[in-house]
Amino acid sequence: MVLNQIEELASRAFDELGKVTNSRELEAWRVHYLGRKSNLTQILRSLATLPLGERCGVGARANEVKEAFEASLAEKKKSLEQGLPLSLQRESLDVTLPGQQVLLGRLHPTTQILDEICDIFSGMGFQVVEGPEAEWEYYNFEALNMPVDHPARDMFATLWIDFETEAGDRPMLLRTHTSPVQIRVMEKSHPPIRVIAPGRVYRYEATDATHEWMFYQVEGLAVDKNITLADLKGTLFEFARRLFGGGRKVRFRCDYFPFVEPGVEVAIDCLVCGGAGCRLCGNSGWIEILGAGMVHPEVLRRVDIDPEVYSGFAFGMGVERIPMLRYGIDDIRLFYSNDLRFLRQF
Amino acid sequence: MKVSLKWLSEYVDITAPLEKLAERLTMAGVEVNETQVIGAGWENIVVGKIVSVDAHPNADRLRLATVDLGKQQITVVCGAPNLAVGDKVVFAYVGAQLVDGHTGEIIQLKPANIRGIASEGMVCSEKELGISDRHEGIMVLSPEAPIGAPLSEYLGDAIFDLDITPNRPDCLSVIGIAREVTALTGNKLHIPEVHYGELEDAIDSFASVEIIAPDLCPRYCASLLTGVKVAPSPQWLQQRLFACGMRPINNIVDVTNYVMLEYGQPLHAFDYGGIRGKQIIVRRAGEGETITTLDGVERILNQNILVIADKERAIAIAGIMGGLDTEVTDDTTTILIESANFNQAVIHRGSISLRLSSEASLRFEKGLSRDLPLVALKRATQLMLELSGGKVARGLIDVYPGKQQREPILLSTAQVKRLLGIEVDVSEMVKVLRLLGFGCEQTESSSQVRVNVPWWRTDINCTADLVEEVARIIGYDSIPTTMLSAPLPIHKSMPMLSLRHKLRSTLVSCGFQEVLTYSLTSSEMMSKLSPEPHLMGLTPIKVANPMSREQEYLRTSLRAGLLSVLARNERYMEGGIRLFEIGKTFLLQEKDLPQEREMLCAVLSSLQPELSWQGKAGPVDFFVAKGIIETLSSRLKLVASFEASEDEGLYPGRSAHIIIDNKKIGVIGELHPKVSEAFELTESAYLIEIDLERLLPHAASPKKYQPTPRYPSMIRDIALLVDEQRIYQQIHTIIQDSPLVDQVALFDVYSGEQVPEGKKSLAFRITYQSATHTLTDEEVDEVQQQILDRLSRELGATLRA
Incomplete structure (x- = not known):
């Protein structure tokens, strides 16, 4: 009999509803007893097929049960919601206990700053390129307008590689700056050129708190028609402010590097004293951050770029100096002695 | 270079404040490093004249000096031994700030009563004025010092310490700086005019000059003075040299130095009496030829060094240092002044090979103007004449084989x-x-x-x-600031950069700290990498001029650097250290630059951190290390497989090749115990090494998109019994390669009770998936049966009941 079915259904449903403890179970109960595929819905849909005599009673009872289900559902829902804070009170945690540690490494501070520098220049359309660390003397010096015995070579104490040609020359070295990448790029491509080249460089130098024999530089080069010193200033001004903060003053002064003319030194106002003069800036109020200039016509001519048609600017900067300034690190040797107590601070 | 502003102002009017001038010079490329003001604190200090010196009534070693200060005379007690009536001295009134001669501290002068005599004021030493450390007597000023004048007016000065770039040797001189000041301020330049009287006798009758190496000496000028009296220079000259950081010697040598500082041209004064054969010869040194230089050191020369010689022997190393034999002494009466131009390279190389540099060589090696020697020579001759009381021989010697015409x-x-x-x-x-x-x-x-x-x-x-x-x-x-407006160049993709980024970020997420180690290492360090100490495999590239034995070779692997860092950090970290480096290694190539291979190396210490309150972390073993490789390859959407390997530095039987697309790209394994020992590691460690150049072609290949499954998958678990020696990889491959199989995961390995002797049980969860329809039980049963048949046939595996 259908009526019996309804009663059975009802008692089972109320039984189960009593056992429901959370909203997920409640939803399952609703689908089972009140959903489109539930027995009750099917009974209600099939009323038309019942004999007329039964139809009335079954219909009435089924609707009654449906309403009772809905009412109980609403009531249960309410009680579940009210019950929620109670369970939390019962399970009070000592939230000050340490959390489950997930091992996390860090990138070396040099890598972090290199990424930052490359990102800034990428945003200005510079492509990241790389060149060899063991280099020919030609690329490191000669092609950069520093022939043998050029006095500027003294600025670059060189580590030479133990390799001699048949003529007795020793033409291989560890690059003393990233500038040879300029030549390699210009040899292989034609203007427009806009690249930056990060990498390791080496010097024959005794180490102390401010000198390392191995360090990183980032080189930049832009060559095209109509590139001017004003573009150099704009690009490096933008870079300095993105790296050191929008409020920084940036100073451009005349300086000398054999492979540029005019030559430029870029400095920012001292991060410690703000320009008043202190030990960090040697009382000058300024901190040099990079060397730059317009690519020397001799350098362009050597790579078959006509200096009457094209011009360009180049710049180079020491990398470790930047985190040293930013974090007040007073000893460059910390970078490559790899003490984790140092590295994990970044 | 140091420049006295007082001296500078003789050539150009200085109207701007010091700070402003320093800034303008710096901005224009002549960097002022430091400005030192001499006499800034000299208040209440004046020039005085000693009018009488009397004995102190109560002390033998003290005397009473009466000093004329113009407006008044004051008598003070003084202990200095060099009190002399008539000397001009420095007098400090009560209230002056002085340096205490004994303690070096700044003190304020107070009235004193010394052994019963009141003393208000003091006659000062150089040390007390802060000029130098001299304190053995009072400072004696030159006779022309004006009585009563404030010392700051008479002796005060400002010194610019300048950084001159190597392209501007002309600025290594006071006149050079004066020219810069003129250009920056528009103030007129005054160059001293030079004229002097000459003797009847021509210089040619005294000496001749021959240049045998004209390529190395484009010009040689000389003048000659007779009847000179060598004596100390006057005070003004000494002061100028002091201010510029040079030591006064005598009126002859001081003039050569003075003119060098003034014009930038190094000069040399020979004692003419020491020149044999009346002849100056400029030539290359003979191989092994010797000369004793002014500093008293005997130097052995070679053909690459230029010398100034007489008929018989070298008398100076050209442009670097004079010889002792022709040094100007108190007995010298005739002087030959040399003012020459030397090839910059020969001076530079000579200075390096002799390990000897001087003010002169530092200037010559930057390349000086060939027009300068004559100008400077005339000036020096005039000054020497004025200061030494001699006579100048008529004319000058000017041998000029290197004359050049400069084009506009x-x-x-x-x-x-x-x-x-x-x-x-x-x-x-x-x-x-x-x-x-x-x-x-x-x-x-x-x-x-x-x-x-x-x-x-x-x-x-x-x-x-x-x-x-x-x-x-x-x-x-x-100059304005503008942004680059030109069109952007074509951007090339840089697969290595993106590979490096992916590897770095993944390793960092897996708990690895990135380190960067030196590219140069020692043979000792490299030999620690194999159990029998010797250099592994590759021939390392040597540095010709290493700074130390620790930095003699270019690294051929990253291992040694990383293991040293691990060992060092183990001393103060409590374990759980994971490190990696991505960097270049250098491999020898015949007659070419080294091949620079980029490698990834990672190490995991098996030393575990102390217990956590949530329980001890699992042990670090081979499979932890292997999991790192699998994580990395998963990041790159690659599948790595492994094959047992023999790597000298790794534990036999606990190392494997890492294989991607059938190519060996690296190794993984536990360190050989002898290697751990050699690096003094506390515990064993696991090492991962990947050749990025080999990995790159696989990592860079683009993957095509796979549609996400539209039909439900079906999961089946099976447990297989296989021989103990069976290798997992083979079973996995058979299952994975079967139709409909999407994923295979091993979830249990068991041997022991309930498993027959010599067998092990491997349990797999297999996920079946079809791209075209919903799978039926029958379909999956059939595929799984085929798998089991193949496993049984090929590997003898049976389904575990």
Whole structure:
């Protein structure tokens, strides 16, 4: 009999509803007893097929049960919601206990700053390129307008590689700056050129708190028609402010590097004293951050770029100096002695 | 270089405040490092004259000095041994700030009563004035010092410490700096005029000069003075040399130094009496030839060194240092002054090979003007004449085989604009260049000038050089800042960069700290990498001039650097150390630059951190390390497989090749115990090494998109019994390669009770998936049966009941 079915259904449903403890179970109960595929819905849909005599009673009872289900559902829902804070009170945690540690490494501070520098220049359309660390003397010096015995070579104490040609020359070295990448790029491509080249460089130098024999530089080069010193200033001004903060003053002064003319030194106002003069800036109020200039016509001519048609600017900067300034690190040797107590601070 | 502002102001009026002048010079390329003011604290200190010296009634070693100060005379007690009536001295009134001669502290002078005599004031030593450390007696001023004048007016000065760039040897001189000041301020330049009387006797009758190596000595000038009296220089000259950091010697040598500082031309004074055969010969040194230099050291020379010689022997190392035999002494009466131009390279190389440099060599090696020797020689001759009381032989010697003609340079406003990005009109351009001493002539075009470079500017050779001159004098600040407006170049993809980024970020997420280690290492370090100490495999590349044995070779692997860092950090970290480095290794290539191979190396210490309150972390074993590789390859959407390997540095039987697409790209394994020991590791460690150049072609290949499954998958678990020695990889491959199989995961390995002797049980969860339809049980049953049949046939595996 259908009526019996309804009663059975009802008692089972109320039984189960009593056992429901959370909203997920409640939803399952609703689908089972009140959903489109539930027995009750099917009974209600099939009323038309019942004999007329039964139809009335079954219909009435089924609707009654449906309403009772809905009412109980609403009531249960309410009680579940009210019950929620109670369970939390019962399970009070000592939230000050340490959390489950997930091992996390860090990138070396040099890598972090290199990424930052490359990102800034990428945003200005510079492509990241790389060149060899063991280099020919030609690329490191000669092609950069520093022939043998050029006095500027003294600025670059060189580590030479133990390799001699048949003529007795020793033409291989560890690059003393990233500038040879300029030549390699210009040899292989034609203007427009806009690249930056990060990498390791080496010097024959005794180490102390401010000198390392191995360090990183980032080189930049832009060559095209109509590139001017004003573009150099704009690009490096933008870079300095993105790296050191929008409020920084940036100073451009005349300086000398054999492979540029005019030559430029870029400095920012001292991060410690703000320009008043202190030990960090040697009382000058300024901190040099990079060397730059317009690519020397001799350098362009050597790579078959006509200096009457094209011009360009180049710049180079020491990398470790930047985190040293930013974090007040007073000893460059910390970078490559790899003490984790140092590295994990970044 | 140090420049006295007092001296500088003899050549150019200094109207700007010091700070402003320093800033303008710095901005224009002549960097002022430091400004030192001499006499800034000299208040209440004046010039006085000692009018009488009397004995102290109560002390033998003290005396009473009466000092005339113009307006008054004061008597003070003084212990100095060099009190002399008539001397001009420095007198400090009560209230002056002085340096205490004993403690070095700054004190304020108070009235004193010394052994019963009141003493208000003091006669000072150089130390008390803060000028030098001399304290053995009072400072004696020159007789012309004006009585009563404040000392700061008479002796005060400011010293600029300048950084001169190597292209500007002309600025290694007071006149050079004066020229810069003129250009920057527009104030007129006064160069001293030189004229002096000469003897009847011509210099040719005294000496001749022959240049045998004209390529190394383009010009040699000389003058000669007879009847000189060698004596100390007057005080003004000594003071100037002191202020510029040089030591006064005598009136002859001091003049050569003075003129070097004034004009930038090094000079040398020979005792003519020591020159044998009346002849100066400029030649290369003989191999093994010796000379004793002014510093008393005997030097062994070679053919690459240029010497000044007489008929018999070398008497000076050209441009570097004079010889002891012809040194000017108190007995010297005839002087030959040399003013020459030497090839910069020969001086540079000579200075390096002799490990000897001097003020002279530092100037010559930067390349000096060939017009300078004569100008400086005349000036030196005049000064020496004035100070030494001799006579000058008539004429000068001037041997000039290297005479050059300098071509004018054309400069147009368009060229200036093209490089600077700013319009500078012709009149402005010409004004700036003329202030710097350039000659400017009109050309056919009104926007172009023909520029003649002044003789002292050896650094100006092309248009760009002139553009810099214009820019630095009008000031870089007046150039606008613009952004690059040209079209962007074509951007090439850099797969290595993106590979590196992915590997780095994944390793960092897996708990690895990145380190960067030196590219140079020692043979000892490399030999620690194998159990039997020897250099592994590759021949390392040697540095010709290493700074130490620790930095003698280019690394051929990253292992040693990383293991040293691990060992060092184990001393203060409590375990759980994971490190990696991505960097270049250097491999020898025949007659070419080394091959620079980029490697990834990672190490995991098996030393575990202390217990956590949530329980101990699992052990670090081979499979932890292997999991790292699998994580990395998963990041790159690659599948790595492994094959047992023999790597000398790794534990036999606990190492494997890492294989991607059938190519060996690296190794993984536990360190060989002897290697751990050699590096002094506390516990064993696991090592991962990947050759990025080999990995790159696989990592870079683009993967095609796979549609996400539209039909439900079906999961089945099976447990297989196989022989103990069976290798997992083979079973996995058979299952994975079967149709409909999407994923296979091993979830249990068991041997022991309930498993027959010599067998092990492997449990797999297999996920079946079809891209075209919903799978049926029958379909999956059939595939799984085929799998089991194949496993049984090929590997003898049976389904575990």
